[in-house]
Amino acid sequence: MKTIHYRRISLTVFTTLTLIISFIPANFLLVFQSPSVSAQTANSEALSLVKLGDYYKELNNIPRAIEFYQQGLAIAKANKDQSTAVSILKALSEVYLSQEDYAAAIDVSRQGLALAGEILDSSAEMKFLDYLSRAYYLIADYEQAIKYSQQHLASARTATFSGQFIQNHLTVTRRGKSVSDEAQALMTLGNIYYQKSEYDKAIDYYQQFLSIARSQKQRQGEGQVLGNIGLVYASKGEAAKAIDYFEKDLAIQREFRDRLGESQTLGYLASAYSRLKNYSKAVEYYQQSLLIAREVKYTRGEAINLYNLGLTLALFGKLPEAEKSLRDAIDVHESLRKKLGNNDAYKVSIFEQEAKIYQGLQQVLIGQEKNNEALEVSEWGRARAFVDLLARRLSTNGKGVTTSEPVVDKPTLPLLQKIAKQQNATLVQYSVIGDDKSKLYIWVIKPTGEVTFRESDLESLLQKENTTLAKLVTTSRQSIGVRGGIIASENLNQLKRLHELLIKPIADLLSSNENNRVIFIPQSSLFLVPFPALQDEQGKYLIEKHTILTAPSIQVLDLTRRQRGAETTTSLENALIVGNPxxxxxxxxxxxxxxxxxxxxxxxxxxxDIASLLKTDAITGKQATKAAIVKKMPSARIIHLATHGLLDDNRGLGSAIALAPSGNDNGLLTAEEILNLKLNADLVVLSACDTGRGRITGDGVIGLSRSLISAGVPSVIVSLWAVDDNSTSFLMTEFYKNLQQKLDKATALRKAMLTTMQKYPEPKYWAAFTLIGEY
Structure with missing residues (x-):
């Protein structure tokens, strides 16, 4: 388990004003707050409101400060006072960052950046670029953070070259000068590349920062970057060298009485001693760091220390204490997630860091033989943003207005057992554990509610086969010719090896009745596993023995069932069938x-062929425009799109279905656009390439399938690779013939695969499609 470090991004240290706002006369406050005081111009009124906001901020009454800032901003915008508006947006950005409200910080910083650009205020532009880079860094969206940091660095260097000096407001200390914008951008870039484990780049940026800090005699900045360099060495396994840097850093933080900096450096020292297996010393330093983080109300620092302390206590053999620390870390992270509001993308990003805490807690619980509690944590630690999104959609009325605050129940064991019973299926949940992914936990929940835990040993993959589970998934896909490789009988052993790891440990728990459903709940690289094509020792494919579905989490299954309502059969009426636009x-x-x-x-x-079966007309060629299809989608009960799919495994939401362009649109229907639709279809079939793929995150696969389910579709059939045109046409026609026989969707797909297998024996022709959601 890896220690988490969020690189230092210095926050302004505020001192309490000697002026206590409670002593301000009431009538003075009324004058400031009145929007119609004739003695003031609109400009001075806005500035007065800002001043009040500043007072309340210094007194740490942040809600009141924000209220006054927003009032002043409204007046400045109404009077087109762009300069004042920029100043207020800077204040708001800084406040939101200090309160760890990253969604709001990004929103106001974007507004400020655009406005600063309009009035050519390069100093303000740099501040907003810095705010944006920090906010994206803190929600772990590193690509966006790099983008804005590079812009910040370029702007700062341009300003320096032209003779301007723009002081950085973010590294103000109680003593000494601030470092420059250039240095701050260098620090942020070093932090980002450290998190990306690109250590040489991180050290390069940190060394550039160190040179500037020393040339400006910025002692506190020097201490901070010495600590960061120490962290890089610690991550490279050079703990003794790292401790030397940390102790120099700690001396400087104490010299300036910077409690936040001291807390962070103590945490760094703790991690180094943990690497040296001096766990008692590590625990001592983590506890000191945690106390200070709580004292200065640094919530993220509190969560980080609780997580790292939990890992160290586990290594020390103190599992009950480790469990408590990790559970406390999760509680703190929950408070951070709530501040992200309804922004799904931000929740997905921040969950990348949270996932490690849930995995660590699972290990500690399994170590105490609390297998069922570990299952609850495993479920709580996956698809959280997706579950929140679905719950929010379910709590809205037909006009998209939230009728009540969505409540997401914690996944207790009774709830998970209830879902298995409602699905009338065996649920198989996988959890890939450890930084080296050396453990695979598997839980099987039968429809009866019986829960069994098994563990699959992945150590032999690393030690004997010099590979990982993720690499094995990739090579297994290649072995069946998914990427055009040569198919050889010996290569099919990859499918048997995957079966040995994923299925064999639980084979005795799966029903011998081929019609009974098995729902796999994958994680990380397992989302790309072609489960139907896995082979046992006798060479029998899994689809020959079981009816298979997949889902991103057990709770998603429950929410898709609730989306479907009381319906139990698939209506074949009002179908929207599109092919080859x-x-x-x-x-x-x-x-x-x-x-x-x-x-x-x-x-x-x-x-x-499908349209003929369903007694409707197919929409093809130039008639299948994006505009026409999107208009028809909300009223369709079945949506079948046979066309090209485009994969975006970087952002996910850019994954798209190709339709005919018209007017000003490019013909690509993206996952991001689908996310904003309101669909009533019982089933959507994306008969195209790679439609089940996207960006794999701790929250699951961000792509077309997720967007469709979020838009209201309980069942989606998607592909895991680039499918063959001819065999896919055959398989899909068989699928709809089976639906006409009143078979459920999962059974209809299984039988279609088996029929296609007879005509096209190779797995790449029949095993690509998976049913996600309701059967």
């Missing part, structure tokens, strides 16, 4: 010119 032009490689996607004649035949 006139393809759009797409940039397939960065820097290249757009090229038109290839025609898919079998997708057209597929759509026409």
């Amino acid at each position: 006139i393809m759009p032009k797409v940039v397939l490689e960065p820097g290249q010119s757009p090229e038109q996607l290839k025609d898919l004649p079998w997708a057209k035949k597929e759509a026409q």
